[in-house]
Amino acid sequence: MLYSGLLGSLTAGAQNEKPNILLILSDDHSAFATGCYGNPDVKTPNLDRFASQGVQFNRAYASSPQSVPARASIFTGRSPVAVNMTRFNVPLARRFKTFPEYLRENGYYTGVAGRGYHMDGSVTGKIGKVREAEEYYESKGLKTFPERLDTCMVVPDARKGKSHTKINRQFRQFMDRRDKDKPFFLQLCYSDPHTPYDAEVIHNPDKLKLPEFYPDTKGVRAYLGAYYDEIHRMDSDFGEVMKYLDDNGLSDNTIVIFMGDNGGAQFKAKGTLYEDGIRVPFMIRWPRHIKAGQKLNGMVSNVDIASTCLAAAGITVPSEMEGIDLLPSMTGGKPLGERYVYSVRSCHATNELPWTTAQFDQQRCIVGDRYKLVYNLLPGLSWNPVDFAKFPHFVELKNMHEEGKLAPKFSEMYFSKTRPMFELYDLEKDPTESRNLIDDPAYKAIRDELIVHLTYKMIDDEDFATLPLPQKYDIKY
Numbered sequence: 001m002l003y004s005g006l007l008g009s010l011t012a013g014a015q016n017e018k019p020n021i022l023l024i025l026s027d028d029h030s031a032f033a034t035g036c037y038g039n040p041d042v043k044t045p046n047l048d049r050f051a052s053q054g055v056q057f058n059r060a061y062a063s064s065p066q067s068v069p070a071r072a073s074i075f076t077g078r079s080p081v082a083v084n085m086t087r088f089n090v091p092l093a094r095r096f097k098t099f100p101e102y103l104r105e106n107g108y109y110t111g112v113a114g115r116g117y118h119m120d121g122s123v124t125g126k127i128g129k130v131r132e133a134e135e136y137y138e139s140k141g142l143k144t145f146p147e148r149l150d151t152c153m154v155v156p157d158a159r160k161g162k163s164h165t166k167i168n169r170q171f172r173q174f175m176d177r178r179d180k181d182k183p184f185f186l187q188l189c190y191s192d193p194h195t196p197y198d199a200e201v202i203h204n205p206d207k208l209k210l211p212e213f214y215p216d217t218k219g220v221r222a223y224l225g226a227y228y229d230e231i232h233r234m235d236s237d238f239g240e241v242m243k244y245l246d247d248n249g250l251s252d253n254t255i256v257i258f259m260g261d262n263g264g265a266q267f268k269a270k271g272t273l274y275e276d277g278i279r280v281p282f283m284i285r286w287p288r289h290i291k292a293g294q295k296l297n298g299m300v301s302n303v304d305i306a307s308t309c310l311a312a313a314g315i316t317v318p319s320e321m322e323g324i325d326l327l328p329s330m331t332g333g334k335p336l337g338e339r340y341v342y343s344v345r346s347c348h349a350t351n352e353l354p355w356t357t358a359q360f361d362q363q364r365c366i367v368g369d370r371y372k373l374v375y376n377l378l379p380g381l382s383w384n385p386v387d388f389a390k391f392p393h394f395v396e397l398k399n400m401h402e403e404g405k406l407a408p409k410f411s412e413m414y415f416s417k418t419r420p421m422f423e424l425y426d427l428e429k430d431p432t433e434s435r436n437l438i439d440d441p442a443y444k445a446i447r448d449e450l451i452v453h454l455t456y457k458m459i460d461d462e463d464f465a466t467l468p469l470p471q472k473y474d475i476k477y
Contacts, residue, residue, distance in 0.1 A: 018107070018183045018313050019286065020254040023074075023305065024241065025187065026234050027067065027115060027194040028387075029260030030269050030276040031060070032211070033231055037281060041208050042228040046239030047281070050258060054285030055294040055330045061301050061341045061367060062262045065270055065277035066348055066386075068118045070262045070302060074187075075099065075119060077306030077321030079342060081461040086346035089133060091121040091142040097318075099306035100185050101148050106315050109182040111151030113170035114189035115158040120145050151177065158191035164233065167191065168240050175244070185309070190237060193230030195265050195387045203228040211276075213432055214267050215410045219393030227264055255286045255312055257305060267414070271348055271386030273365040273374045274433050278343045286312075290330050298336025299369065300326065341367050342457050348386055362465065366454040371443075372433070373450035374423040377465055382417050424450070 031037045035044040036051040037058070063073035068088050069080030075098040076083050083096045092098070098119075100110045120143040121134060137143055146152040151174055155166045171188050178184050192199065205225035210216055214224065238258070245251040260280035263269040269276035282300065284290065303323035310317050311325040328334035345363035362377035388394050400406040401415045424438040424447050437443045455467050 017253060019288070020183050020250060021103070021108075021185045021257070021309050021312070022241075022245075022254055023185075023187045023257045023259075023309075024238065025071070025074075025189050026231070026258075026260045026281075027189065027191055028262060028264040028270055029193055029231065029234075029280060030263040030266065031260070031279045031281045032276055033193070033228060033264060033266075034281045036283075041203065043202060043232045044235045046235045046242065047258065047283070050238070050242065050256070050285060051283045053287070053292045054256075054283060054290050055296060057282040057284075057300050058295055058297045059299045060259070060280055060282030061299065061343060062260070062278045062280050063302055063342065064344050064346070065262045065272055066345065067261050069344060069346060071118045074259075074261075074302050074305050077303050077317075077323045079303070079322065079457075079461045080344050080346070081458075081463045082322075086344060086464075088347055089121050091137055091144065092119040093142075094144050098148060099310055099321075100187070102310055102315055102318070103185045103313055104148075104150065106313060107182055108185050108313070109151075109179045110149045110185045111153065111174050111178070112145070112149060112187045112189070113151070113153040113174050114155055114167040115191040115194075116154050117145065117152075117187065117189060150179075155191070159194055159196065164191050164237065168237055171241055172244070175248075183313075188241065190234050192234035192237075193227055193264060195391075197223070197226035197230050199226070199229040199233040201225070201229055202232050211267070211432065213410075213413060213434070215397055215406065217393065217396065219396050223388070223391065223393045224266070227266060251287055253286075253288050255284065255309070257309075258283045259302060259305070261302075265385070265387035267385075268433070271345065271361070272383075273343055273345055273363050273372075275427070275431070277345075278365075278367075284308075284326070284330060286330075294330065296329060296336060298329070299339055299341050299367070300324075300336065301341040338369050340453055340457075342454070343367070364454060364458065364463075364465065364467075366450050366457065367427075368450065370426060370428050371446050371450060372423075372425045372427055373447065373454060374425075375454065375467060376419050376421055376423070379419045379421045381419070383414065383419060385414075422447075422451075 032039055033042050034047055035042055036048040036056060062070045064070040064080050069085050072080050072083055072085035072092055076096050077099060080086050084093060104110045121137045153170045155163060157163050167190055174186055203225040205221035208221060208224055214220055245254055259282045263277040268274040304326050307317045307321050307323040308326045311327050329336050343365050345361060348359050365374045385394060401411045422438045423436045424443060425433045458467055
């Protein structure tokens with residue numbers, strides 16, 4: 001049955017018309033790097049307009065600060081751990097069903113297009129010249145997505161040069177080949193703003209306001225400006241797709257979901273469980289049923305996408321999906337309510353031996369309405385940035401640190417040899433997560449409560465990791 005509160009006022013014919021669903025993902029896109037999220041420096045006119053036409057979720061989290069695990073959660077509505085997607089280049093096992101498969105079984109024409117969708121072990125591991133991991137997946141029949149969907153397209157090398165233009169071309173190809181007698185589902189994946197940054201220069205680095213945890217050097221400013229340039233380019237491509245829907249009379253009954261898959265390759269972002277690593281832009285537009293101009297402050301997660309899409313299509317949400325249906329909050333004003341969201345940081349590596357600890361790190365976190373607890377499984381490892389450790393601006397900072405020329409607070413943030421096992425932050429008083437409260441006696445009850453709930457989540461997910469509970473925390477079950 002379709003959602004009665006949503007469709008009760010429609011005619012009988014309209015009640016049976018299921019919505020099209022277009023899920024658009026940007027790659028490595030933190031929420032702070034979007035105009036409508038309060039950043040006047042970055043130019044995102046199309047996303048800003050889109051947000052004003054539907055619902056903007058101000059506290060949306062990814063289940064991982066990495067593409068593969070995060071996208072696994074989007075497809076399955078479950079934690080990356082629960083679906084065994086914590087290894088970066090592993091295929092999603094056939095036994096884990098994705099929500100587009102449920103849509104397909106219920107009359108939808110389905111597909112993926114654009115940058116790699118990451119669910120078939122698409123990151124090629126190499127030792128020498130041997131593609132042993134990819135060949136193993138193929139020999140065992142582990143690559144399943146072409147069988148799960150009606151159309152499965154990928155733009156090779158989407159991050160290089162002008163290859164990004166092929167992504168919208170694939171969008172149009174999908175729209176041309178789809179069965180016009182069926183509603184459609186498409187996940188369209190952009191490569192921007194993933195490194196390398198090669199978009200046309202739009203933003204003036206000298207005029208940018210740097211977050212307080214960014215060292216202020218010419219190289220850092222140029223790097224952040226180039227990140228904004230990538231987002232602006234993606235915003236333009238996004239605008240073309242929205243125009244296509246308008247021009248072809250598809251906007252009214254197409255649910256368009258825009259989300260960043262995880263945070264950007266920036267400071268305290270991608271590959272970390274800090275806010276800029278897992279807090280992403282998330283907006284939904286459905287003109288037929290969603291009132292424009294809403295901004296919801298309750299916590300949501302990318303695991304909610306599957307449940308919401310199935311509910312909108314009138315399909316019962318499977319019990320194993322952990323996400324919530326967001327429709328009542330978007331259409332009926334039902335409060336999102338308090339909840340915990342969770343995120344997982346796992347290996348960020350191909351089959352090569354890791355050359356930095358960035359590839360081997362393991363973390364878990366739980367985020368509540370105000371407080372966040374981060375669990376570093378390997379506190380003996382130093383932090384290393386994902387995707388920019390060898391970039392000139394960071395090499396310069398490393399040299400400054402070694403020469404004693406870097407401000408002590410930045411040396412401590414980015415070049416400490418070890419980390420604490422637990423980190424606790426008050427996101428209301430300390431939004432930049434600069435003061436670890438884990439050993440502050442005043443926060444003992446909050447710390448213990450978060451550790452308990454994180455333990456429960458790890459048990460539910462059958463997590464391969466364990467969570468130590470030192471006696472000094474005096475946790476009671």
